[in-house]
Amino acid sequence: NAGVMQNPRHLVRRRGQEARLRCSPVKGHSHVYWYRQLPEEGLKFMVYLQKENIIDESGMPKERFSAEFPKEGPSILRIQQVVRGDSAAYFCASSLPVGGAESAEAFFGQGTRLTVV
Amino acid sequence: SQKIEQNSEALNIQEGKTATLTCNYTNYSPAYLQWYRQDPGRGPVFLLLIRENEKEKRKERLKVTFDTTLKQSLFHITASQPADSATYLCALAGSGNTGKLIFGQGTTLQVKP
Numbered sequence: 111n112a113g114v115m116q117n118p119r120h121l122v123r124r125r126g127q128e129a130r131l132r133c134s135p136v137k138g139h140s141h142v143y144w145y146r147q148l149p150e151e152g153l154k155f156m157v158y159l160q161k162e163n164i165i166d167e168s169g170m171p172k173e174r175f176s177a178e179f180p181k182e183g184p185s186i187l188r189i190q191q192v193v194r195g196d197s198a199a200y201f202c203a204s205s206l207p208v209g210g211a212e213s214a215e216a217f218f219g220q221g222t223r224l225t226v227v
Numbered sequence: 228s229q230k231i232e233q234n235s236e237a238l239n240i241q242e243g244k245t246a247t248l249t250c251n252y253t254n255y256s257p258a259y260l261q262w263y264r265q266d267p268g269r270g271p272v273f274l275l276l277i278r279e280n281e282k283e284k285r286k287e288r289l290k291v292t293f294d295t296t297l298k299q300s301l302f303h304i305t306a307s308q309p310a311d312s313a314t315y316l317c318a319l320a321g322s323g324n325t326g327k328l329i330f331g332q333g334t335t336l337q338v339k340p
Contacts, residue, residue, distance in 0.1 A: 141326055152332035201270050205326050218270035
């Protein structure tokens, strides 16, 4: 029973290149979340997706960042024209549906550590 | 604006003692609160969830309390062990209960043998 799988674990990009981070949720989970963790800081919410829909992108920078969760395949977080400030650990989490009085634990992947040089 | 604060300084305790970590929040009324453990270079791992109408939750050596009047949660590890050394994160449910989590910055616990 595989957990959340993220790849790559480590990614090095030069300034101006594109970074693509992949996340396969726990089997049967339809909700995916992306978080960013800067050194010595807590996790910051970026975006919440369901299959083929972006539900909440309030934490996403307005430019250069995009996310998708297609009907088939993993969720992708894409960062265009990376800058040094994008260097961070990016975590994906998945959960069962939540809402109303329900709540669900989030299962996190091991993260992708992006380094921009 | 919503704010979550955890003990910013590392907590060092002796093996066998009880560790108590604090999570305070302001300008917020979460439906539930979660605690996670994070080891260096790894993703957070879920430990416990407590709902707004619950005062206390236990799981093995872990205990969480939730005081919505004080806007505070306490996380206790009894009979602590060196293997409990990690960073512990408090997380609140985002508005609308969509599953989005708002995390504190974490408290690093070091249990000395």
